[in-house]
Amino acid sequence: MSQELRAVEWTGNGLALIDQTLLPHRTQIVDVRDVDTLVDAVRRLVVRGAPAIGAAGAYGVAIAVLQGAREGWSEAEVRAAVARVREARPTAVNLMVCVDRVMTRFAEGLDAVLAEAAAVQREDVEANRAMGAAGADWLLKRVGEDRPLRVLTHCNTGALATAGWGTALGVIRELHARGRLEVVYVDETRPLLQGSRLTAWELVQEGIAHYVQADGAAAGTILRGQVDAVVVGADRIAANGDTANKVGTVGVALACADAGVPFLVAAPTTTVDLSTATGADIHIELRGEEEVLEWAGVRTAPTGSRGHNPAFDVTPGRLVTGLVTERGVLEVSAGELPGDRMR
Amino acid sequence: MSQELRAVEWTGNGLALIDQTLLPHRTQIVDVRDVDTLVDAVRRLVVRGAPAIGAAGAYGVAIAVLQGAREGWSEAEVRAAVARVREARPTAVNLMVCVDRVMTRFAEGLDAVLAEAAAVQREDVEANRAMGAAGADWLLKRVGEDRPLRVLTHCNTGALATAGWGTALGVIRELHARGRLEVVYVDETRPLLQGSRLTAWELVQEGIAHYVQADGAAAGTILRGQVDAVVVGADRIAANGDTANKVGTVGVALACADAGVPFLVAAPTTTVDLSTATGADIHIELRGEEEVLEWAGVRTAPTGSRGHNPAFDVTPGRLVTGLVTERGVLEVSAGELPGDRMR
Numbered sequence: 174m175s176q177e178l179r180a181v182e183w184t185g186n187g188l189a190l191i192d193q194t195l196l197p198h199r200t201q202i203v204d205v206r207d208v209d210t211l212v213d214a215v216r217r218l219v220v221r222g223a224p225a226i227g228a229a230g231a232y233g234v235a236i237a238v239l240q241g242a243r244e245g246w247s248e249a250e251v252r253a254a255v256a257r258v259r260e261a262r263p264t265a266v267n268l269m270v271c272v273d274r275v276m277t278r279f280a281e282g283l284d285a286v287l288a289e290a291a292a293v294q295r296e297d298v299e300a301n302r303a304m305g306a307a308g309a310d311w312l313l314k315r316v317g318e319d320r321p322l323r324v325l326t327h328c329n330t331g332a333l334a335t336a337g338w339g340t341a342l343g344v345i346r347e348l349h350a351r352g353r354l355e356v357v358y359v360d361e362t363r364p365l366l367q368g369s370r371l372t373a374w375e376l377v378q379e380g381i382a383h384y385v386q387a388d389g390a391a392a393g394t395i396l397r398g399q400v401d402a403v404v405v406g407a408d409r410i411a412a413n414g415d416t417a418n419k420v421g422t423v424g425v426a427l428a429c430a431d432a433g434v435p436f437l438v439a440a441p442t443t444t445v446d447l448s449t450a451t452g453a454d455i456h457i458e459l460r461g462e463e464e465v466l467e468w469a470g471v472r473t474a475p476t477g478s479r480g481h482n483p484a485f486d487v488t489p490g491r492l493v494t495g496l497v498t499e500r501g502v503l504e505v506s507a508g509e510l511p512g513d514r515m516r
Numbered sequence: 517m518s519q520e521l522r523a524v525e526w527t528g529n530g531l532a533l534i535d536q537t538l539l540p541h542r543t544q545i546v547d548v549r550d551v552d553t554l555v556d557a558v559r560r561l562v563v564r565g566a567p568a569i570g571a572a573g574a575y576g577v578a579i580a581v582l583q584g585a586r587e588g589w590s591e592a593e594v595r596a597a598v599a600r601v602r603e604a605r606p607t608a609v610n611l612m613v614c615v616d617r618v619m620t621r622f623a624e625g626l627d628a629v630l631a632e633a634a635a636v637q638r639e640d641v642e643a644n645r646a647m648g649a650a651g652a653d654w655l656l657k658r659v660g661e662d663r664p665l666r667v668l669t670h671c672n673t674g675a676l677a678t679a680g681w682g683t684a685l686g687v688i689r690e691l692h693a694r695g696r697l698e699v700v701y702v703d704e705t706r707p708l709l710q711g712s713r714l715t716a717w718e719l720v721q722e723g724i725a726h727y728v729q730a731d732g733a734a735a736g737t738i739l740r741g742q743v744d745a746v747v748v749g750a751d752r753i754a755a756n757g758d759t760a761n762k763v764g765t766v767g768v769a770l771a772c773a774d775a776g777v778p779f780l781v782a783a784p785t786t787t788v789d790l791s792t793a794t795g796a797d798i799h800i801e802l803r804g805e806e807e808v809l810e811w812a813g814v815r816t817a818p819t820g821s822r823g824h825n826p827a828f829d830v831t832p833g834r835l836v837t838g839l840v841t842e843r844g845v846l847e848v849s850a851g852e853l854p855g856d857r858m859r
Contacts, residue, residue, distance in 0.1 A: 197817070363704070363732060373818050373821040374818045377818045377820040383822065384823060386808060387731065387763060389670075389731040389732075392767035392770060393763060393767075393829030393830070394826075420732045421733070423736050423771075424736075425767075427771060465712070465728055465729060473712055473713060474728045475717045478712075478720060481701060481727035481729040486733070487736070
């Protein structure tokens with residue numbers, strides 16, 4: 174993949190989104206010109222990953238302004254449309270943060286809104302680069318400098334999930350660029366296979382050696398000593414370091430704690446929500462049952478079965494060995510809490 | 517499901533196996549008359565579940581004898597065919613134990629072989645009934661008698677996985693029969709969906725309320741306090757209580773230990789292998805990569821990705837709160853080790 178890959182790109186008239194529901198076998202762009210299409214794209218996971226959703230939301234303000242101008246909306250109607258974008262998904266805080274940031278320039282007009290959205294996107298890429306370097310430094314120091322690392326990751330946190338480069342996958346790409354990466358174990362990440370479809374696709378583009386495995390294999394792979402470190406992203410991080418991320422993450426964290434393997438969360442500071450005290454205060458999105466009961470529209474479970482489909486889980490801060498943001502690494506499980514260090 | 521459901525049934529001329537690869541949407545019987553078909557059925561998971569494979573292996577001796585008679589094999593050829601059945605899958609000890617038991621009567625001829633295989637099957641059902649009662653007693657005493665239980669299970673351990681009734685699912689059925697079961701969380705059990713396809717199917721037949729969930733959801737469901745107990749089966753249990761079971765099990769066990777939720781392993785004594793000292797001595801079957809890279813023959817991961825597909829993992833005995841066999845419950849994590857108590 175070239176480093177120019179953009180999951181979210183402003184075209185001058187609207188947003189070009191890579192339709193991530195169709196990867197890895199089809200690369201198709203969705204051209205977003207109105208708020209309904211954007212909200213639908215966020216909900217259907219055409220665009221997903223907390224920072225990518227944040228960038229899409231930032232430009233979403235511009236889309237609402239443009240649509241409002243075309244269709245003669247009142248300011249209240251434009252603001253209501255922006256609110257719908259802001260609430261299209263509930264768990265990731267980046268969406269709300271980015272929309273709110275761009276809205277501070279709403280009164281200045283479209284050019285200011287677009288400039289602020291572009292800044293959101295540019296700063297996210299810069300943050301990713303910074304956390305990639307800081308995370309790689311920390312891991313190599315912690316795990317040892319003597320050989321390339323075997324790293325496990327869950328879900329997709331690469332260029333597709335961000336404004337560019339990647340959070341957890343950014344750390345992994347940085348290790349690869351330094352010649353310090355042996356192999357990546359990629360949890361397939363059911364039910365929607367973001368690991369198998371998206372992370373593996375990015376790794377193929379980068380020429381990075383990897384194995385896709387069932388999510389259930391992660392704990393055993395870690396306990397058998399096949400993994401030197403785990404790096405994952407985050408959708409919302411509370412003041413005490415509790416971390417909401419893709420469902421399945423906390424099981425990986427528990428295995429790391431048991432095996433003494435570092436568990437590193439990589440996320441921009443926009444993901445840290447100091448107004449959320451603990452993970453218990455994070456709203457966990459329950460998605461449709463059909464995502465676990467069907468496969469590509471074909472029922473796999475028996476008729477009559479119900480599904481339970483939380484999209485995220487919460488990893489207690491005590492299991493988070495390191496939290497890397499663009500500002501550096503906090504050793505959360507050792508007591509460096511975001512609420513103390515990041516105010 | 518009627519209690520008469522038989523995943524493995526001797527027809528008089530051969531073995532009738534329910535093709536479990538086609539459930540829940542098609543119920544088709546495979547008529548096994550020769551050793552090649554049997555070995556293929558075991559490898560392709562037409563029949564699966566340690567006790568069911570054991571019963572199939574027991575009757576496999578009779579199939580080898582009958583085929584040998586038809587085709588004029590020497591005794592050495594019959595014995596070689598039996599050895600192939602015995603080694604069709606490497607992890608479950610029941611297959612070896614059951615074949616060896618029936619082979620003690622090989623010299624007495626076909627009727628004795630068939631009588632022994634029938635005894636294997638009958639005793640497995642009796643063992644399941646006994647461990648169902650003992651496991652339910654233990655759980656209700658441990659978790660509390662005040663309300664129906666919410667139980668999580670992984671993979672399939674019901675009538676389909678055994679000679680009848682079920683091991684872990686037998687405990688769950690017993691709780692249901694006593695009116696002490698609220699709901700079952702069924703891990704879908706990737707890559708082959710034994711939970712979603714088979715356990716859910718059995719629960720639908722029984723009218724037992726359940727939710728199918730992604731394997732990654734298990735740890736979060738347990739940590740959020742939505743589960744009172746976990747019950748799983750086993751493919752091989754070492755003398756120190758280390759337990760090989762379907763991949764994904766150890767992650768569930770870690771979550772239970774973290775949350776203080778009882779983790780109960782239900783397995784007949786034939787699954788306990790006192791000649792295996794610890795889990796490190798258990799051979800873990802690595803299955804084909806395509807099981808994680810494809811879905812129903814369609815590639816889901818990118819071309820160029822490799823797969824890592826261990827079929828089992830090992831849960832350390834220290835995480836096994838209870839091990840229920842037909843002889844009762846050992847509290848393994850509290851120090852009641854099979855190697856001390858079951859010799």
